[in-house]
Amino acid sequence: MAASMAVERLSAFYGSFQALADITFPIHPAAVTAVIGPSGCGKSTFIRCLNRLHELAPGARISGRVLLDGVDIYDPAIDPARVRQLIGMVFQKPNPFPHLSIYDNVLAGIRLHHSRIPKPQADDIVERSLRAAALWDEVKDKLGAPGSSLSGGQQQRLCIARALAIEPEVLLMDEPTSALDPIATYHIEELIAELKRRYTIVIVTHNMQQAARIADYVAFLLAGEERTGRLIEFDTAEQIFTNPKRRETEEYITGKIG
Numbered sequence: 001m002a003a004s005m006a007v008e009r010l011s012a013f014y015g016s017f018q019a020l021a022d023i024t025f026p027i028h029p030a031a032v033t034a035v036i037g038p039s040g041c042g043k044s045t046f047i048r049c050l051n052r053l054h055e056l057a058p059g060a061r062i063s064g065r066v067l068l069d070g071v072d073i074y075d076p077a078i079d080p081a082r083v084r085q086l087i088g089m090v091f092q093k094p095n096p097f098p099h100l101s102i103y104d105n106v107l108a109g110i111r112l113h114h115s116r117i118p119k120p121q122a123d124d125i126v127e128r129s130l131r132a133a134a135l136w137d138e139v140k141d142k143l144g145a146p147g148s149s150l151s152g153g154q155q156q157r158l159c160i161a162r163a164l165a166i167e168p169e170v171l172l173m174d175e176p177t178s179a180l181d182p183i184a185t186y187h188i189e190e191l192i193a194e195l196k197r198r199y200t201i202v203i204v205t206h207n208m209q210q211a212a213r214i215a216d217y218v219a220f221l222l223a224g225e226e227r228t229g230r231l232i233e234f235d236t237a238e239q240i241f242t243n244p245k246r247r248e249t250e251e252y253i254t255g256k257i258g
């Protein structure tokens with residue numbers, strides 16, 4: 001069963017600067033939730049709060065709660081490394097280790113947690129993860145080639161395979177297609193549609209058409225003059241794109257602001 005998440009009164013800070021204020025909404029299991037909003041409204045900050053990457057920035061902290069299946073991932077008893085294992089992340093720019101082979105790239109994350117994996121088990125994890133990332137057929141005959149030998153879209157699917165190898169319950173994606181061409185973007189969108197059957201997915205995107213194509217739910221964030229991002233509207237994608245309740249949402253999705 002895919003996990004559910006929820007954010008409750010989440011605020012995020014960099015030192016004295018408040019990047020996000022008082023954000024509350026549910027993240028439904030086995031569905032795609034898109035986080036949209038103009039540049040600088042705090043989308044990346046938000047998604048990084050969901051797996052405790054935010055706190056690694058100097059002076060960064062949060063208040064509020066982030067629940068994974070009802071458990072607060074910021075509870076002092078919870079190990080942040082375990083959180084990042086359960087809640088995987090894929091970044092904007094495909095970032096495979098360029099000199100590592102495709103095979104070793106898939107295992108790179110898992111090796112942080114398990115020092116020795118027997119070869120048959122490693123082979124199995126590599127094949128399963130590459131299949132899940134819809135990359136197996138393209139690379140199965142060159143698993144020893146460096147990650148950098150792949151196209152941008154293939155590299156991004158390799159990063160998705162690396163994230164899936166550690167068996168997360170939730171997959172976070174921060175603008176995963178913004179560095180890719182339209183065909184590679186199409187492949188990643190198809191893959192997301194497939195992955196949401198098993199995983200809970202949160203994606204940051206600048207691209208309204210993309211959000212409309214792939215999201216089940218949408219959270220729209222907006223920052224005012226003080227640059228603090230707030231949740232303007234959360235709803236099903238259908239509602240947000242056909243009949244938003246707030247004027248600001250309508251202005252954003254029709255291109256009048258942002």
Ligand SMILES: Nc1ncnc2c1ncn2[C@@H]1O[C@H](COP(=O)(O)OP(=O)(O)OP(=O)(O)O)[C@@H](O)[C@H]1O
Pocket residue numbers: 014017019037038039040041042043044045046057058227
């Ligand atoms: N490490 C940091 N230290 C201080 N302020 C930061 C840091 N990272 C981001 N910010 C600030 O936090 C705010 C939100 O930034 P964030 O990158 O989360 O926005 P975003 O919506 O993802 O932007 P974009 O769409 O341009 O990527 C901005 O005002 C930004 O300048």
